[in-house]
Each structure stands twice: as structure tokens, then as C-alpha cells.
Amino acid sequence: MNIPFLRDIILERPEWLLALLALPLMMWWRGRIGKSPAVAFPTAFILRDLGFKAKSTHGGLTFGLILVSLAAAIVALARPQKVISHDEDNTEGIAICLTVDVSLSMLIEDFYIGGSPVNRLTAAKRVMRDFIRGRTSDRVGIVAFAGAPYQPCPLTLQRDWLESNLDRVQTGVMEDGTAIGSGLAMAARRLDKEKVPSKVIILLTDGANNSGKLSPLDAAKLAATLGQRIYTIAIGTPGVHMIPLPSGRIITSGRQEFDEGTLQEVARIGSGSFYMAQDLTALEEIFSTIDNLERTEIKRRSIVETEELFFVPAALAAALLGLALLLRLTFLNAAPVAVAT
Numbered sequence: 001m002n003i004p005f006l007r008d009i010i011l012e013r014p015e016w017l018l019a020l021l022a023l024p025l026m027m028w029w030r031g032r033i034g035k036s037p038a039v040a041f042p043t044a045f046i047l048r049d050l051g052f053k054a055k056s057t058h059g060g061l062t063f064g065l066i067l068v069s070l071a072a073a074i075v076a077l078a079r080p081q082k083v084i085s086h087d088e089d090n091t092e093g094i095a096i097c098l099t100v101d102v103s104l105s106m107l108i109e110d111f112y113i114g115g116s117p118v119n120r121l122t123a124a125k126r127v128m129r130d131f132i133r134g135r136t137s138d139r140v141g142i143v144a145f146a147g148a149p150y151q152p153c154p155l156t157l158q159r160d161w162l163e164s165n166l167d168r169v170q171t172g173v174m175e176d177g178t179a180i181g182s183g184l185a186m187a188a189r190r191l192d193k194e195k196v197p198s199k200v201i202i203l204l205t206d207g208a209n210n211s212g213k214l215s216p217l218d219a220a221k222l223a224a225t226l227g228q229r230i231y232t233i234a235i236g237t238p239g240v241h242m243i244p245l246p247s248g249r250i251i252t253s254g255r256q257e258f259d260e261g262t263l264q265e266v267a268r269i270g271s272g273s274f275y276m277a278q279d280l281t282a283l284e285e286i287f288s289t290i291d292n293l294e295r296t297e298i299k300r301r302s303i304v305e306t307e308e309l310f311f312v313p314a315a316l317a318a319a320l321l322g323l324a325l326l327l328r329l330t331f332l333n334a335a336p337v338a339v340a341t
Helices: 014-031 044-049 055-077 120-134 159-168 180-192 216-225 260-269 280-293 311-329
Strands: 009-011 080-090 094-101 111-113 116-118 139-145 149-156 198-205 228-235 239-244 250-256 274-277 299-308
Touching (some): 094 120, 094 149, 111 120, 120 280, 139 159, 139 180, 180 198, 180 216, 216 228, 228 260
Parallel strands (some): 094 198, 198 228
Antiparallel strands (some): 080 299, 111 116
16 A cells, blocks of 8 residues: 555555544544542542642643554554565667778768768767667677778677777777778677677678678678578678778879679678668768667666555553653643542
């Protein structure tokens, strides 16, 4: 039974409150007028002055304390309890490895943010940062690859740390090239160490595999054997582009081609999907789609615990009863004191 004016307080045995109805009856019984005496003594008023005035007029105080004590005892019998409840989320999460191409062609500036041109890698990191912020229950890591792969960010639940390490995803760390197969294989090995039911690789590249000792299809088969899903994204626009290098030099990319067939087959082997992103909006929509597809089912249950509070009214009842007895036997003693013998 909930108590309307006391939040989170319930009564386990509310039927005991019916005993409170007896208290007004006791008050009425004590205060009622008794029967007239059987024999009247016309001179009985003389006895009034034989002693000090009795303290019986204060008897109502002790009786009131006893009534309040009884009321507190009845409340204690009703077993008031404080409810302590909380929700518990039971989820094992998803392990996601963002596998990103950092070859020199990722410096091509054919994307725009706020009307200003930016390179493909900057656009990719912008979208990845938003994606990471939304995966609060999942372990996310990053594998980068050019001519060989490296791991700038191991899988972690620490969102802030992961975002701060996105700056380590950059060109020039490894020899140039596009080792898609090697990047996929490293991501698969990292995910295989995670003890979660769902593991996902998101591969983002702007070229065709031309480096490494493992082909993309063989790496995809390895990941699929390990129970990992693969989504592939081809980023950028086709054609001939200029590549501004960090040193200030500008080189030509040659004819930009995408190996869509291989990326589609990798996604098929990995039971995922292939996407093409030629602008920032498309890239954001792709990551949003993947984000919605790879969601952890969160099982929430409500746990209710109670804390016994009966000892509070019980202690109050004992204290009031003790006080009533003390007053009755000392200060409020009603026996008259004789002045004559």
C-alpha cells in the first residue's frame, strides 16, 4: 500500500491501520459522564478541603501520550517500508572496427563541409566522430591502412579517448598503397579477441587493392568464418584529381577508379552491404543506416528493494509510553496529601 503524501513509502500490512479506529472509542469511553452515586451525602463538599488539590486534571496529558504511543505502535505493526528501486540494463554490446584507408588519395579535396572544400579523410573522420558518439554501449576501435595496416585506436568503451585519438588516423604513417586485404585481416584479428555476440567491420576506402599479401576476398572469408559482418564504403568521386601533399607539393592522382565489384563481393561474403559516398551527405546517411542496422538489444528490468522502517514508530511508541509512565509516577501523581489527622 502506497502512502500518498510520503514518496517511496509503502505499508506491508496496512490492515493493522484499522486498529486506529479504536483510539477515538477509547477517548470517548474515558471522557463519558458516569452514573450518579447511589447514596448522596449533602456534606461531602467538606472533604474537598482536607488535602491539596489533586493533580488529576493533568491526567489527560498522560492519557494523550498513551494514545499517541498506541497509534505509533499500530503504525509499526503496519510495517512501513522505504522502496529502493532502480533499472538495470542488461546488454553485451557490439564490437565495431572502423577500417579506414589512409593512402595519399584520401587527401583529394572533393568533399565540402560548410561550403568549404575538405579532403576525403577529413570528411570521413567528421562522420566517424559522430558515429562513435552514438555508440555508447559498444566497443569501437580503428584500424588504418595504406600500403600496410596499423592500429591507431584499439577497441574501447572510452568515447572521449577514442575521439581524441582520431587525429592519429592520418596519411604518411605507413608506406603508400592500398592494402585493403591486410586492413581487413587486422580488423578481423582484433575483433576475434572480443567476447561479444556481434562483431562488425566497417571498411572505408577510395581505391582498389594494390598492396599487401592477402586479397580482400580472402580477408573477407576469414572475417566471415569468425562470425563478423562487413560493410564496405567507397568514398570519393571518379576522375582525375589533384592531391595536395602536407609538404606543399601537388601531385595528380591519375584516373580515379573504384573497385566496386570487389567491395560488393567483400560485403556479400561478410553478410553486409556495399555503399557509395560521393559527398558528405551521402556519407552521413550511410553511417546512419549502418548505425540503425547494428543496434544492440537492451534488456531492461526494474529491481525493487525495500528497507524496513517499522523500528522508527516502534521506538517512538516505547519512548512515549515510558514518558507517560514517568510523569504518572512522579510529577503528575494524583494522590491527595492530607493536612489533618
